[in-house]
Amino acid sequence: MTTAVQDMLNAYPADLGDVDRAKLARCIEECLACAQTCTACADSCLSEERVDELTTCIRTDADCADICGATAAVLSRRTGYDADVTQAVLKACATVCKSCGDECERHAGRHDHCRVCAEACRRCERACNDLLTSLG
Amino acid sequence: MTTAVQDMLNAYPADLGDVDRAKLARCIEECLACAQTCTACADSCLSEERVDELTTCIRTDADCADICGATAAVLSRRTGYDADVTQAVLKACATVCKSCGDECERHAGRHDHCRVCAEACRRCERACNDLLTSLG
Amino acid sequence: MTTAVQDMLNAYPADLGDVDRAKLARCIEECLACAQTCTACADSCLSEERVDELTTCIRTDADCADICGATAAVLSRRTGYDADVTQAVLKACATVCKSCGDECERHAGRHDHCRVCAEACRRCERACNDLLTSLG
Amino acid sequence: MTTAVQDMLNAYPADLGDVDRAKLARCIEECLACAQTCTACADSCLSEERVDELTTCIRTDADCADICGATAAVLSRRTGYDADVTQAVLKACATVCKSCGDECERHAGRHDHCRVCAEACRRCERACNDLLTSLG
Numbered sequence: 001m002t003t004a005v006q007d008m009l010n011a012y013p014a015d016l017g018d019v020d021r022a023k024l025a026r027c028i029e030e031c032l033a034c035a036q037t038c039t040a041c042a043d044s045c046l047s048e049e050r051v052d053e054l055t056t057c058i059r060t061d062a063d064c065a066d067i068c069g070a071t072a073a074v075l076s077r078r079t080g081y082d083a084d085v086t087q088a089v090l091k092a093c094a095t096v097c098k099s100c101g102d103e104c105e106r107h108a109g110r111h112d113h114c115r116v117c118a119e120a121c122r123r124c125e126r127a128c129n130d131l132l133t134s135l136g
Numbered sequence: 137m138t139t140a141v142q143d144m145l146n147a148y149p150a151d152l153g154d155v156d157r158a159k160l161a162r163c164i165e166e167c168l169a170c171a172q173t174c175t176a177c178a179d180s181c182l183s184e185e186r187v188d189e190l191t192t193c194i195r196t197d198a199d200c201a202d203i204c205g206a207t208a209a210v211l212s213r214r215t216g217y218d219a220d221v222t223q224a225v226l227k228a229c230a231t232v233c234k235s236c237g238d239e240c241e242r243h244a245g246r247h248d249h250c251r252v253c254a255e256a257c258r259r260c261e262r263a264c265n266d267l268l269t270s271l272g
Numbered sequence: 273m274t275t276a277v278q279d280m281l282n283a284y285p286a287d288l289g290d291v292d293r294a295k296l297a298r299c300i301e302e303c304l305a306c307a308q309t310c311t312a313c314a315d316s317c318l319s320e321e322r323v324d325e326l327t328t329c330i331r332t333d334a335d336c337a338d339i340c341g342a343t344a345a346v347l348s349r350r351t352g353y354d355a356d357v358t359q360a361v362l363k364a365c366a367t368v369c370k371s372c373g374d375e376c377e378r379h380a381g382r383h384d385h386c387r388v389c390a391e392a393c394r395r396c397e398r399a400c401n402d403l404l405t406s407l408g
Numbered sequence: 409m410t411t412a413v414q415d416m417l418n419a420y421p422a423d424l425g426d427v428d429r430a431k432l433a434r435c436i437e438e439c440l441a442c443a444q445t446c447t448a449c450a451d452s453c454l455s456e457e458r459v460d461e462l463t464t465c466i467r468t469d470a471d472c473a474d475i476c477g478a479t480a481a482v483l484s485r486r487t488g489y490d491a492d493v494t495q496a497v498l499k500a501c502a503t504v505c506k507s508c509g510d511e512c513e514r515h516a517g518r519h520d521h522c523r524v525c526a527e528a529c530r531r532c533e534r535a536c537n538d539l540l541t542s543l544g
Binding site: 055056059060062063066067069070073074077079080082084085088089091092095096098099103 | 191192195196198199202203205206209210213215216218220221224225227228231232234235239
């Protein structure tokens with residue numbers, strides 16, 4: 001993929017503080033990837049014959065996409081850094097990724113999109129928790 | 137405004153659970169209003185002569201708009217209700233509304249858009265906390 | 273609802289140009305309302321017994337919510353006004369509101385959430401087209 | 409980056425139609441990347457000493473991020489495909505990427521974030537136009 005997350009962090013004209021730049025870039029990338037994957041998973045669920053068994057999955061996917069998208073945006077901003085906001089949004093993101101990962105995992109054996117999505121959620125949850133830990 | 141937040145809650149075809157419907161509707165409406173107000177406040181700041189004194193305000197406005205938007209969407213969904221996700225996103229929303237309300241309040245005397253925005257943030261923060269408390 | 277769309281337009285510190293302020297405020301409000309209604313309608317569809325007959329509705333609702341949300345944000349910004357972007361996003365918004373309104377109307381007799389949502393889509397489509405016409 | 413755009417297209421359980429899968433995946437990826445880059449560029453502009461010369465850039469970045477985000481989501485959905493909506497949102501996205509690319513290019517010599525962002529906008533504009541052309 002052609003993102004420029006690292007390039008943009010390097011081009012930031014002020015002090016980034018003592019944030020772990022690799023963990024930050026990784027977390028932004030996982031949030032973007034997870035948001036897209038969840039949107040696509042919800043849509044794939046809609047095209048399954050037994051969509052009636054996937055309604056919780058579709059709903060959680062939608063929540064996860066919304067929160068991951070907001071988290072990616074908040075993390076991409078460095079001016080006027082606010083530790084409280086960063087931590088609260090990372091916690092919300094890790095929480096919804098856990099829920100969505102658990103739900104998708106239930107269907108991962110039957111539906112490939114749920115398997116791929118569960119993996120994206122797990123990676124994003126880990127990246128959020130890693131960044132949270134590094135923030136102290 | 138012509139929202140149909142209450143109408144849509146009433147039209148929900150399944151059990152809403154024992155959520156406080158008025159507090160839920162209020163919180164969704166305040167999140168929507170706060171998101172729009174923050175987007176407009178950031179833009180108004182850009183047109184102030186001393187934009188260099190408002191950079192933290194612009195950044196916090198942008199975060200607040202993103203998180204309020206995601207929160208409004210999560211709260212608007214009732215299928216497969218997830219208490220953990222709801223609480224985490226409400227906490228993140230109350231946190232960013234507090235930060236943005238504090239920041240806008242600093243400029244409220246000089247800039248009417250910051251005054252209006254600080255009020256929207258305070259109302260949204262209260263609505264999030266009220267809903268959180270009612271969820272037990 | 274407690275939005276401050278008009279208040280924020282009045283608080284804008286620079287020249288708003290010769291835009292029809294009432295039509296602009298109305299369009300922003302309808303976009304916000306339609307986005308929320310579509311998100312809630314998609315979720316209500318998920319809780320219908322015959323969700324398998326509502327998959328196109330759920331998908332169109334999701335598109336409509338995303339595009340209405342982006343349109344509300346673009347319209348809320350006035351600094352460095354760009355007529356091309358404004359017109360293109362208003363056309364996209366009117367287009368998706370037409371599609372979503374048509375789809376929801378098909379189910380309006382059986383599902384109250386689709387009836388309310390179709391009305392929100394029609395109002396938003398009209399508000400977008402009214403603003404487009406007034407922009408010349 | 410760890411996106412799974414291609415994996416999710418491959419996991420889609422129904423017929424994708426005769427869309428050019430590579431062009432579609434590319435366009436989704438460029439939209440995601442451009443949205444993130446624009447959000448980061450607006451924030452970098454806020455930390456420049458001469459932020460007062462970058463207000464149009466910040467505003468266009470914000471519009472571009474919002475529209476690219478919505479476009480990525482719409483393109484990620486395949487159920488109940490709607491050609492009118494797809495084309496309208498792609499046109500809006502190409503339009504805002506053109507505007508934002510032009511604006512960032514003006515500052516590319518002085519600000520590295522604007523140079524990287526202009527490139528992301530050009531790539532995304534091209535990807536949207538390529539997909540539009542392939543849709544016939």
